[in-house]
Amino acid sequence: MSFTYVHYSTPSSLPSDYALLSRYAAENGIEEEPITPENIEAVEPSMHPDNDLLSPNAIPIPGSQSHSRRRSSFPTSYVTPFNPTTSALPDKSGFRSGPHPPSANENTPLLAPLVPRIAEDVDKIDPDSERLVDLLWEEIRILAKYTLPVFGTHLLEYSLVIASVVSIGHLSTTALAASTLGSMTASVTGFSIIQGLASTLDTMLPSAWTSSQPQLVGLWSQRMAVVMLFALVPIILIWFSSESILLFLKQEPEVAHLAAIYLKYSVIGLPAYAFNSISRRYFQSQGLFTVPTRVILCVAPINALLNYVLVWGPEPIRLGFIGAPIATAISFNLISLASIIYGVYFVPRTSWHPLSRKCFTSLGVLVQLGLAGVGQTASEWWSWELVGLAASLLGPVALAGQSVLLVSASSTFQAPFALSVATSVRIGNLLGEENAKRAAYAAKGSVLMSVAIGLAWSAMFMVFRRSWAYIFNDDPSVVKLVASILPIVSLFQVFDGLGAVTGGILRAMGKQFTGALLNLSAYYIIGIPFGLWLAFKRDMSLHGLWIGLTVSLVYAATVGVWICLSTDWDREVQKVRERLESDKHAAMRQDIEAII
Structure with a gap:
């Protein structure tokens, strides 16, 4: 940045x-x-x-x-040991779960920094003096406040992709198939990897913001930008070679050719997409949850207009099929530009670190956590794409039903996913403040909220199951198929949400590798093989695939909740303290070398 x-x-x-x-x-x-x-x-x-x-x-x-x-x-x-308060300015009500500093006197030096943080009035209260129910309810209210703008951000970002699909969908069936194939390839080979790498910042940034070194938020963001720069090289090479890869995978030549064109023009927005995944976490870690929402809210209508003009506009500027990926790429770049302007002129500079060679240090930590994050995030993305590929072998009705079910489940998933982001930030902030008790209750509150959200979606699907498919398709056979599978989709809403939230908690603790192992075992060892066996060996068709997905989600959610609720939060605080001290130590060594 x-x-x-x-x-x-x-x-x-x-x-x-x-x-x-x-x-x-x-x-x-x-x-x-x-x-x-x-x-x-x-x-x-x-x-x-x-x-x-x-x-x-x-x-x-x-x-x-x-x-x-x-x-x-x-x-x-x-030198008085650093002991941050939970308010912007130190006062008598400030609290930290660690040891309290000695009383100030005439010999106390004025070297203790004022620690910026996401100010929450309830944090000024000693959690040992509060009732457990009050603690839980306070954390639920805070998480709800954080979740709503994040949910809006993801919905608006999702609209960028929907606008592209809608604009191309009216060109031809081949164009729609090509854009779908291109979008799926972009997700599998690019976007999922970028999001997996960026998930490392869910561990690093929130705890850095409430520590004694808030400028580490900017430094870790710069380091991630360097890692992303190297990661983009193989992704771009794959996208430019996509036609031969798709033909090798036995895709229709015309569809493969158009999908490759779609990907080549999408490269224009790929660096911006990577930058946005960093800048969003940069803002959110400081409690500026509404900043990405405001930015995308401004760009979303521009994106819709660009899609119409470049795909269907007047002859001099109409580009047809390639207009959609170009419009989306322009929108991603506009988001990046607006984020930079907002960050420079409207956000306090406390968290920023001046550009220096330090952004090339400690990259191994990011790569290690990032690869685990890719395993945690991308494995889940890929599993749904694999199920979609299996559904395509079951015939056009099953494929159409799969599309309706997938869009429906993906839309409802945005709410618990937004909660998982908010949970990562809240727990990360609390760990940075060394407030272990509130971190534990934030985790418990997020689990309860996830269950409530899942139950609400489940009720909606059950109430409207017989008419739900008409939103997307009028074919009676597709409507009947979707209605018969929606009870299964309704069942796993709770577990899908729990899996998302526990994944956010694991990221806050830096346990991406644990999350990766959990997802890999849930989908590729248990769920998908079981679903394929039901679909093709037991002749349960699309029902079997969704039963397999449900089994994987139940397993991942159950194990994830057990891990998160049995966590030793005092130990997690110690790990954050050690990581921050290690980075501080590295900075001191560089300063020493500069003096010598």
Whole structure:
């Protein structure tokens, strides 16, 4: 991200801190020792999570004599341990689940930073003094407040894709099939991978925002942009080679050719799509949930107009089939541009880190968590595409019914998915504040909310099951088929939502690998093989495929809820503390090398 934010100074910068502490030491009669390569290793080793600043893996400092030696004149006894309050300004009502700082006196230095955070009045109350029911209800209200704008964001973004399908759908059946194939290929080979990588920021950003180093929000966003830049290269190569790949997969030549054209023009918006997946989390981690909603709300009507003009407009500017992917690509770029403008002129600069070579450090952490995130996110996307492919082998009625059911289930999924995003942010913020008890109740509240949302969708499908398919298709055989399967879809609404929310909780804790294993086992070991067996061996057709999906969702939701509700949240707080200290330690080493 290219915001021109100024550096937010925190105690992680050794030169500036040493200047302040030296001045303080001089005023208080503490003997000072000049900084040299021989004594600079005396920085407090306890700041490293392993209690060893110069561990075997650390970068050695030239000229150092003893890694265990401390500089006796460094006035560490005057540095008050960081202990953030839960309000924008420290006050007597501030609370943190960790140890409270000593009372301020005339010897207390003015070095404690004011920690920016998502201000929630209930966080000022000690959770030990509240009733458990009150804690749970407060977290549910906060999550509901966070979820609504996120839900709007996803619905509006979904409209960008729908507008493209609608505009092409009236050209010809072949054009619609090609756009569908191109869109499916883009999701499998590109969008799902980008979202999986970006899910790492659900772990990094919220806890960084409420920590002592809020500028890490900007730094981790920059690092993810670097990772995305490298990830886009193979995706673009695949999209430009898509025609030969689709022909190898036995797709019709004309459809494969048009789908490849669709993908080539979609590349125009691919970098912007990756940028938007980062910028959205950048804003949401700071509690600015409405910013992405406002941006897409402005772009959505422009996207609809572009689709009409470029596909069906006047002859001089009408492009036909290629107009739809171009319109969507332009819209993605407009979202990126609007996000940058909004970030530069309307968002406080507290979280931004100036562009530097630090954005090329710690990329291994992002890649490791990102690959696990791809396994968690993409495996679920791919499983639904695989079920759709299996449905195409069952005949046109089954395929039409599958399309109706898939669109319906995908639409209702947006609500629990928005809740999962809100849950990731809320729990991440609480972990950054070291408020383990409220993090536990936020997790419990999100699970209860997910059940309530799922029950509401289930009731809707059951009430309208006999007429639901008429929204999409008038064929009586398709309507009858959809009506017979909707009770199954109704059943798994609760478990689909629980799976989404527990996935968000796992991302907040940095357990993407656990989520990936859970999804892979649920879909590819249990659900899909069972569904294929029912569909083709037991002649249950489309019913069998959806029963298999339901089994996988029940398994994933049950195990996910058990993992999340049995979590040791004090341990999760400690993990966040260690990660932040590790990053702070790395920054200090770079500053030390710069001095030498």
